[in-house]
Amino acid sequence: MRKYFVGKMLRKNLPVFIFLFAAFFSISNTIYAAAESVxxxxxxxxxxxxxxxxxxxxxxxxxxxxxxxxxxxxxxxxxxxxxxxxxxxxxxxxxxxxxxxxxxxxxxxxxxxxxxxxxxxxxxxxxxxxxxxxxxxxxxGPAPAKPTYFNLILFFALGLLLTWALVELIFLHNIKWKVIPMLIFVGAFGWQVKMIVTDAIKLGRQENYAPDQPVKFSHKVHVGDNGIDCMYCHTTAENSKSAGIPAANLCMNCHVLIREGTHSGKFEIAKVVEANETGKPIEWVRIHNLPDHVFFSHAIHVGSGKLDCKQCHGPVEEMDIMRQNADLSMGWCIDCHRDTKVDFEGNGYYEHFVKLHEDLKSGAIDSVTANDIGANDCMRCHY
Structure with a gap:
């Protein structure tokens, strides 16, 4: 009896509860917005x-x-x-x-x-x-970016379409040619599957990811126009897991004199000068991210493997806004290991591969790929 009474009361007063709920959040948001404004x-x-x-x-x-x-x-x-x-x-x-x-x-x-x-x-x-x-x-703060719902609307529209086609085939029988609703069903269902698979594959991948940075640093200006070597700024790339981000005092080697950029004026360089003077590091946004279960070392690829930076990072010397050039998927890494020839001879890091050195000298093989020295063994990246 009590359950019946409570249910009846909720049904009768549901519009009132909805209004009060919406009003509460509206007032809360208004108060918050007012508190955070001038x-x-x-x-x-x-x-x-x-x-x-x-x-x-x-x-x-x-x-x-x-x-x-x-x-x-x-x-x-x-x-x-x-x-x-x-x-x-x-x-x-x-x-x-x-x-x-x-x-x-x-x-x-x-x-x-x-x-x-x-x-x-x-x-x-x-x-x-x-x-x-x-x-x-x-x-x-800036207005939040509005989400786009096109794919979601398209997915549900396709769902309605295939549902109609299924109902028509089983119950209604209004259309003489059964092949028409059948084709509609197969097409709508196939497109839904394609959308799901495509989005599932993209999970965790950030190809062309180019976030806003706290300082408008252009690789095109520094690397392309001024010819600064990657290792001058990313000093730990040959010897460490990470390539490293240069501290502001390294930037000041040049900007102690250069205080105005040709394109950016004084505003952006002033941020670097302030960071150096105050000791507060610039909070750069990381661009290239790998899952936690993946191990990657710049020292192995750059220091030992002698790879050029652009092989993974793309034409950095052409980028005003730094972006992720490749999807960094496992398939992309495996294909690179299969195709990339290792700088094998005269490289002390590979001296213990005695059999491969003998095969090279005898002419049995003419080159060694990363795959030949175990780069695609699962435990190399996942351990």
Missing amino acids: VTDGHSQEEVKRGERFFKGLLPANREFASCVSCHNLNPVDTLNWNPSAMDLALKFVDKDFASFQASVMNPTGAKMEASHVNFKIAEEDLKTVKLYLDNLAHK
Whole structure:
């Protein structure tokens, strides 16, 4: 009897419960958003919105200069934007007064920034709202990327289609030609299987992964244009499991003198200088990730195997934005071991392969691949 009463009460008042539940989360989110914004500091939401309009170039109506957002992007882009993003500016000036911000905008230093701000004119009161908008951005953070649901919708649409085809074949019999619903069923089911298999294969793989980094470091500029050797920065690649990330003091070997980049101006290099002076390391985002159950050593591949870096990392000298060049799957590694000829002769690391050395000298074989010396044994990578 009690269960019946509770169930009846829930059914009768379900809309009320749903409304209260939604209202609670709506109010909670509103309170949280307000707590993380500058609106609580005595500024109005209208001021923040006005600053956003000036930043995006919607105001003033008779503007004769480039908008802020035309250089300082709000969202990540596929190609390298050398200018600091809106979030970079927001974080840089959030703890600084308006005078510092105004001086940087209206009286820029450095050839790159002077060229970008030529003919830039904005009233002081309007610039204050821009600073307010950026401060608010620094507190709230950028808007989260909206997920895409195309594949999910397509999957369910195919499911409905094959369900209809199945019902038509078994129960309805409305279509004279049975081959039509049969083909629809096979096609929809096959496409669903293809989607599942494709996404399953991609699990844990990050081909073309290119995350935003805290500093806009271009391998194209440093390796391609300036000819810096990989080992100059990645000093442990020949002797360690990891290639290593250079500390800021190594960067300062060059940037103690070079304080302004041709493309990026002073903003990005200033981050490196600050990291060196404060001792706070730059938090680079790792690009090449392998599962925890896989062992990989740069020392074996680079130090002993004498592989060129681009064999795994691709044409780094052409990349402004560093990305993962290969999928780093097990099949990719195995194929490389089968095809790659080892720098065998005169290499002390391979002296104990006596039989292979004898075969090379006798002409029985003309080369040795990584597979020939056990590179594809399971225990080499999984132990």
